[in-house]
Amino acid sequence: MSSYRNKADQEGRGPRSTRLVEVEKPLEGESIGGRIEIEMDDKKIFVPLGTTLLTAARQMGIHIPTLCYHDDLCIAGICRICVVEVEGHRTLEAACGYPITEPIRVKTHSRLVRQARRHVLDLLLSKHYGECYACQRNNNCELQALAKEYGVDFYRFGHPNVPRFEKDRSSYAVVRDMNKCILCRRCVRTCIDLQEVGVLEAVGRGGQTSIQTFRNLPLGEVICINCGQCINRCPTAALTANDPTDEVWAAIDDPSKFVVLQTAPSPRAAIGECFGLPPGTPLTYELNTAVRRCGFNRVFDTNFAADLTIIEEGTELLLRLHRALVQKDPTVRLPQFTSCSPGWVKFIEHFAPDMLPHVSTAKSPQQMFGTVIKTYYAQKAELRPENIVTVALMPCAAKKFECNRPEMCDSGFKDIDYGLTTREMAKMISEAGIHLPDLPKSGFDDPFGDATGSGVIFGATGGVMEAALRSVIELVCGVRIESLFEQARILPVRGFEGVKYAELKLPEIGAVPDLLSHLFQDWKWLEGATLKVGICHGTANARKVLQDIRAGGRFSECHFIEFMACPGGCLGGGGQPIPTSPAIREARARAIYAEDEAYQIRKSHENPAVIELYREFLTDGPCGKLSHRFLHTHYVARGKYIA
């Protein structure tokens, strides 16, 4: 399934104590000890040696509560809510971390088990500042759910009624409220093992233990990349996204403001989860209706900007290749890295600033769109840009940081005013009294209209690469992509492996299309070339790829590498509905690929609105002076040292 899970278990940098248990298999194999029969609450099951009690229970349909356990993370075994009684054992065992190595009898709800679970809950509640009514996670809180499940009707060991710590609101993306932390350390394992960013760790010991950043500095001052993966895995509201919905409502309510929303593909494939639908139910067009009812003046499809990104980034790649292969320019840096994931951009700014020249200067779709709306669209619709409020619905926490970067003001104004997460959008829709799944469908507003399938698949890992390949191959080879790949599905770049590598030999070369004729005379220099590409998701995998490039491994010979900060790509982003798991992300990916195939136009360079934009506005073509002014940016070498 998901290889980053295994990675964290086997080679993660966290302590060995948190890795998945490995049990030595007997040499004789299956015949002797491979499978074991255990008895749990009078049910019997055969399980492979080394299966944890929790896994076995789930297979049998027996419910064992968990808190510190998470499908994406290595095992901690520290909250002790999942304890069960194993016959003959002196103490209770944590089901999440206990591997079955012998036939045992297990009771999952004996008196001692119930007493222990209730005590664990009471102890957690005695430190958890619960203000459930005023909590972002009200009704989606694992602690709250457990309190109900175990019938907590009074606080045995007290309950704090005043906060002890100040909320840390220093970050544009993530808010930390340590009053609600229950020390399950999922965020620590997310940050250190899963993402290898290393911002959060347990600090101190005993009763003084707390989760802190380096020297307990505010989150805005440390090397956080704002990916928000910790938010997705926090069982309570100790970690939440910085919520700008009040400001967005204020803009909507202000008659002088023209509020424009762009929606990215991933939230559309996931927002149904906030309304009780199963993961993987796309609600793109119902969402359009909903946001109009909320009062947004226009709703555009971010895919337009994704298509624009592909053209700009693809052209930049061709230019880099041309400079390297034809002009033999030693300063050109290859492989080119994608730049659409703001978490990844901040990651490389911190951890590999020397490699920044590899990163495409093209802005992310969100920011390109912001500029285009406040320039091109403002002209076209005869609006004053200062009156336009651009809001972006993104699956992402880092987008909140990105839109606040000082360099993102190419339109002369703040290109994107507010970044909303999927969860915040769902909240606004509920607030407007709308039940999203019941709404009629409606399309996107002109002039950007419906985009292409290439834009949609940006949401899944490998999507940017697939979109880029579709366009580059057609533009260079002059053949239809469908003649090479059935239904334009470039399968080698799809899938959830942490790091992927693919090679593609250009079958032939064609004539230079009009779009690029100002830059290239012919494609002869690409004749017989093999395009080598890499794809990775999750910054832990990104780190591996960067190391491989430094060491001169196979990724150093790539031409183009897609990096996504979040596991699974945008569909697993830090702004997506909670909970998350490999299965949920796979369901969302299926929705995205299905949506791609439903499009008439599936290649970025065929998007009529994009062609129109180059004809009317960016008249000197892709990577021209105008596009550099509006659609490209630069990066900051931040480094990892904190002064």
Place this chain on the structure above:
Amino acid sequence: MLVTEQDKLRQDIQAWAAEWGNRRECLIPLLQRLQREHHEISDFCMQVIADALEIHPVEVYSVVSFYQFLDERPKGCFVVRLCQTLSCDMQGKARVARQLETDLGIGFGETTKDGKFTLEWAHCIGMCDQGPAMLINETVFTQVTPQLVHDILQVCRQSFGSFSFEGREDLVGARNPSFTGPLTFDAVKPSVGLQAALEKGRREIISEVAESGLKGRGGAGFPTATKWNLAAAARDEKKVIVCNADEGEPGTFKDRVILNRYPKLVFEGMIIAGRAIGAKEGVLYLRQEYTYLREKLEGVLQEMRSRNLLGTAILGREGMDFDIRIRMGAGAYVCGEETALIESLEGQRGEPRNRPPYPVNTGYEGHPTVVNNVETLAWIPCILAKGAKWFASLGTDKSRGLKLFSVSGDCERPGVYEFPWGITVMELLKQIGGENAKAVQIGGASGYIVPASRFIDTIAFEDISTGGSVIVLGPNRDMLQLTRNFLEFFVEESCGQCTPCREGTGKLLDGVRLLEEGKCSMRYLKELCKLGETMRLASKCGLGQSSANAFLSMVEYFPNEIMGRTELIL
């Protein structure tokens, strides 16, 4: 100026890290060296270290914050640490503490303005028989009185940087007196046991140990031969023997005496264990409080190497390779738990692991690892020299052999004693001159209060089990004060991972405070006892599981003494 200083620091750290091969394992030694030489682990240094070891700065910060002897705040040239654990508490630590505060003009946890002194509390520094005890840097001072404190600080004040108390026994106090009666260890000549072991094969050694019935002397009482057998059966190129010298249980100091007097027996025990399981590598994990022993131990190791008792082809036997290195702890009681100890060796926070897998299969860096207590290992050469039958003939059926006891508290002759298992509490009290005791705390903070009504019971794994700590409580001792002292110890020494221990110890301590004020309802007391049961059953490691013992036995045996208190009684 500042820049060059930073550059110098960076170069130093990078050079030190390179000496250890830039491995995570060296994090703690690196931090200790930095602390020792620069009296401060600054933000900058933590980041340089993280860079050198390819870990995250926050991980370094996290490790620094875990260990008591590491601190990210600047420390004085002299770090004064006064032991606050029960035995020293009973011997008048409070007045010494007051004198330290007035003399230095600072409170505990503070550093003087001139940066010369830092005053801190310490948990049991293993000098319980000669309390109150304190450490200044690495030097230990025993039987400290308020007057002595003043004189000692005066010597510090007058010294430049380095200070020496050599020849000042009047101030330092004795380190190894009150040693009571002969020990078997005296009678066993070094290298006799080792010779005997080298004559035997792996299986023979293990079966000899099995026949002796030796069980782990650290407290848990796991049969040593079984442990060795499991490790011997594990398939791995590399195996490790770890000697657990992180003696932190309040009231225990026998390991210090063994290491000081019979280090060769311990090292031979490690070599024999290595032969038995097929390990070539031994690590002595020595608690930082015992740093003053290190030089001596290194000398013994060097001598053994020169005599070919360590190294390759020991005593001319081809393939019999074994060497021992010493790793210092950094001040964490929980590191006495074997998996926490292994975590600490790997440069992590000393947090116990999930078990299974057990260290004998997956231990230090994933290799099969045997962690044995100092005393256990010291008995090994004795058993091989004198025969398993001799050892098995002593003690009881389920607890064979002899045991060392660390005796402190209200008795006439505190010190280290050797008794066979199965001795009754009363007999023991007679030997040490503590017959009029009201109760005895056996097993330290994680042990039980044994009231006078149970003095006829025996000390053995099957009855009153212990790692050897015996604290005698005289007729006037307040049980609540004792329990509070232990709970304060646990609140700070819990690793903070699992909920029952991290939060539970705090709740029990709050409960003791309520009892002291006479404000604890019977209903709440019962709830706390149930919580104690949960802590015993649901905590992740042995420390957590035993952290409620003192509280539970207090409630069981002394309900009349703890309930219904008013301010007047206090």
